[in-house]
Amino acid sequence: MPTLRIALAQDNPIVGDLDHNADLIRRAASAATVAGAHLLATGEQSLTGYPVEDLALRHSFVEASRDRLVRLAEEIAADGNGSLPVAVGYLDADGPVGSTTGHGIRNALALLQDGKVLFRYYKHHLPNYGVFDEDRWFVAGHELHLARIGGVDVAFTVCEDVWGGVPFTVAEEAGAGLVININASPYEQGKHERRLAVVKERAAGVGAPVAYLNTVGGQDDLVFDGGSMIVAADGSIISSARRFASELLVTDVECPAASRAIANHSSSLMSTSLHVLSEEPAAIETRIEPTFAPELGRHEEVWEALRLGLADYVNKNGFPSVLLGLSGGIDSAVTAVLARDAIGADRVHTVANPSQYSSQHSLDDAADLAERCGLHHVVEPIQPIVDAYLAEIAVSGLALENLQARVRGVIWMSLSNQHGHLVLAAGNKSEYAVGYSTLYGDSCGGFAPIKDVLKTLVYELANWRNEKARSLGETEPIPENIIMKPPSAELRPDQLDSDSLPDYAVLDGILVGYVDGDAGREDLVEQGYPADVVERIAGLVDRAEYKRRQSAPGTKITVKSFGRDRRLPITNHFRGK
Ligand SMILES: Nc1ncnc2c1ncn2[C@@H]1O[C@H](COP(=O)(O)OP(=O)(O)OC[C@H]2O[C@@H]([n+]3cccc(C(=O)O)c3)[C@H](O)[C@@H]2O)[C@@H](O)[C@H]1O
Numbered sequence: 001m002p003t004l005r006i007a008l009a010q011d012n013p014i015v016g017d018l019d020h021n022a023d024l025i026r027r028a029a030s031a032a033t034v035a036g037a038h039l040l041a042t043g044e045q046s047l048t049g050y051p052v053e054d055l056a057l058r059h060s061f062v063e064a065s066r067d068r069l070v071r072l073a074e075e076i077a078a079d080g081n082g083s084l085p086v087a088v089g090y091l092d093a094d095g096p097v098g099s100t101t102g103h104g105i106r107n108a109l110a111l112l113q114d115g116k117v118l119f120r121y122y123k124h125h126l127p128n129y130g131v132f133d134e135d136r137w138f139v140a141g142h143e144l145h146l147a148r149i150g151g152v153d154v155a156f157t158v159c160e161d162v163w164g165g166v167p168f169t170v171a172e173e174a175g176a177g178l179v180i181n182i183n184a185s186p187y188e189q190g191k192h193e194r195r196l197a198v199v200k201e202r203a204a205g206v207g208a209p210v211a212y213l214n215t216v217g218g219q220d221d222l223v224f225d226g227g228s229m230i231v232a233a234d235g236s237i238i239s240s241a242r243r244f245a246s247e248l249l250v251t252d253v254e255c256p257a258a259s260r261a262i263a264n265h266s267s268s269l270m271s272t273s274l275h276v277l278s279e280e281p282a283a284i285e286t287r288i289e290p291t292f293a294p295e296l297g298r299h300e301e302v303w304e305a306l307r308l309g310l311a312d313y314v315n316k317n318g319f320p321s322v323l324l325g326l327s328g329g330i331d332s333a334v335t336a337v338l339a340r341d342a343i344g345a346d347r348v349h350t351v352a353n354p355s356q357y358s359s360q361h362s363l364d365d366a367a368d369l370a371e372r373c374g375l376h377h378v379v380e381p382i383q384p385i386v387d388a389y390l391a392e393i394a395v396s397g398l399a400l401e402n403l404q405a406r407v408r409g410v411i412w413m414s415l416s417n418q419h420g421h422l423v424l425a426a427g428n429k430s431e432y433a434v435g436y437s438t439l440y441g442d443s444c445g446g447f448a449p450i451k452d453v454l455k456t457l458v459y460e461l462a463n464w465r466n467e468k469a470r471s472l473g474e475t476e477p478i479p480e481n482i483i484m485k486p487p488s489a490e491l492r493p494d495q496l497d498s499d500s501l502p503d504y505a506v507l508d509g510i511l512v513g514y515v516d517g518d519a520g521r522e523d524l525v526e527q528g529y530p531a532d533v534v535e536r537i538a539g540l541v542d543r544a545e546y547k548r549r550q551s552a553p554g555t556k557i558t559v560k561s562f563g564r565d566r567r568l569p570i571t572n573h574f575r576g577k
């Protein structure tokens with residue numbers, strides 16, 4: 001069997017920064033050439049970044065992508081890497097938006113060589129569920145392209161094509177000896193395992209290796225986790241790239257030789273085109289050893305997703321630093337440590353804003369955490385401002401509780417305006433679900449790092465992060481007190497979260513069913529949750545839609561995050577069973 005040396009560029013592009021992304025591809029091409037690769041693949045829309053959302057509807061952006069692709073081909077050749085075939089993901093169009101002729105805007109892959117575009121493949125399966133809206137922007141392609149490289153027929157596909165499967169069936173019919181699948185597949189818990197299963201199934205179906213390349217990096221509320229892999233027809237993993245980090249994965253892959261003298265043929269599913277680049281088996285002097293990425297544990301994987309999602313949001317949006325209120329509670333503690341891990345202690349500013357209801361232990365715990373982590377920390381009491389406000393406008397009860405949270409929010413936003421910090425909202429998924437936060441108060445801010453993390457998982461992450469520090473012989477970042485104390489908003493005397501909410505284990509169980517699983521009230525009661533608690537929580541979740549719609553984005557880690565993954569009407573009289 002011929003062997004091809006395949007290079008997969010698991011890179012971190014920036015949406016809309018075509019020059020930066022082109023530079024990443026050029027650098028990968030140079031490194032792949034040095035490594036003696038016969039083919040380089042880059043990620044889905046590696047030139048434009050992913051998802052471009054409604055930028056796809058802008059004629060000027062589509063033009064910019066098409067033009068930049070042509071220039072990129074020339075640049076790669078000018079860099080001395082012209083003989084290397086390079087697969088690039090980009091945005092294309094062969095018709096206007098909304099055209100009814102089967103043409104339009106395309107999620108495309110081009111193969112570049114010798115300064116030219118050899119062919120353009122248009123993604124066949126367009127995902128249109130969850131966070132994906134590709135039917136809104138793109139028209140599906142119906143022609144599969146194969147390139148004969150070193151005597152192997154290599155088929156090229158894009159992301160959802162591996163899940164939908166039709167291009168793989170056609171690749172098998174066309175006698176492909178390798179299928180390249182370039183992805184921008186966002187992280188969620190358990191997704192990596194599901195990808196591996198589907199890639200194995202496709203490799204077995206084609207009877208040839210599948211090279212699955214994923215993007216890496218954060219883009220607003222999505223984080224791409226890398227984890228690229230090459231899987232053989234027998235299901236074994238030939239090589240794999242790290243999760244949550246950029247990497248050029250170079251692997252020698254034995255592939256079935258091109259056996260057919262076919263040129264182009266039409267299947268009932270898709271037509272195919274074969275482009276002959278080189279017939280002779282590629283020469284490899286010394287085989288390289290395959291690399292295998294370490295497996296991540298459940299908590300480490302989530303932590304890395306949150307860390308990278310936050311780091312890229314801050315850095316790609318040009319913030320010098322972040323700021324958050326540090327209450328001495330678990331949510332702001334975990335958010336602060338994540339921020340430290342993401343961008344370094346010197347860029348993290350924390351503020352304690354005690355009121356008359358704040359306990360001394362909360363203040364001490366906040367200061368302790370800031371000191372352990374080396375964060376900037378100041379104390380700005382809110383009582384004088386609250387008192388001045390009350391002298392003008394008398395409020396009491398819940399209004400007074402919310403006033404305190406809002407005064408904190410005003411202070412954080414002022415510090416942001418003054419110093420340029422990005423304000424982080426420290427709310428977790430359980431709170432976003434039931435609306436347990438003050439609008440324009442503690443929910444204010446530009447990014448919410450743990451927005452998709454249920455409270456029970458927040459505790460697990462805190463324990464895991466401390467355990468990790470212990471195993472490295474480092475100081476535990478989160479004081480034990482913060483983990484052990486009962487959660488409290490401290491907005492009135494002796495207030496505890498448990499006064500208003502069921503135990504978090506029960507709450508989170510109901511939320512997993514009601515939010516992530518779209519279960520009905522009766523289903524949840526059947527699962528063993530008390531009917532009155534289910535009724536109350538479901539009602540709170542329904543009513544809090546208006547708060548979530550105004551909330552900051554945060555990194556998706558679950559199957560259904562709030563935001564574009566779960567879209568419900570605010571004005572909604574349906575209660576259901
Ligand atoms: N459908 C709708 N569309 C648009 N706006 C709507 C609305 N329904 C109410 N509103 C507005 O929203 C206001 C109510 O929302 P909001 O002002 O936020 O106040 P609200 O949700 O009534 O109270 C905040 C809750 O969050 C809890 N909290 C606060 C702070 C921190 C924490 C914590 O532990 O993390 C918990 C607090 O104990 C309380 O239970 C209404 O006064 C009204 O102006």
Ligand SMILES: Nc1ncnc2c1ncn2[C@@H]1O[C@H](COP(=O)(O)OP(=O)(O)OP(=O)(O)O)[C@@H](O)[C@H]1O
Pocket residue numbers: 324325326327328329330331332333351352353354355358408426427431442487488489490
């Ligand atoms: N005294 C305080 N000083 C600074 N920030 C505060 C203070 N109290 C609350 N906050 C901010 O408001 C957010 C909501 O806090 P609150 O204590 O009401 O609820 P929580 O959900 O228990 O959060 P945490 O676990 O961080 O305390 C906190 O995460 C924190 O960012």
Ligand SMILES: NC(=O)CC[C@H](N)C(=O)O
Pocket residue numbers: 044127132158159160161163183184185186
């Ligand atoms: N960009 C895509 O086509 C992504 C869809 C795909 N099912 C995923 O892996 O998330």
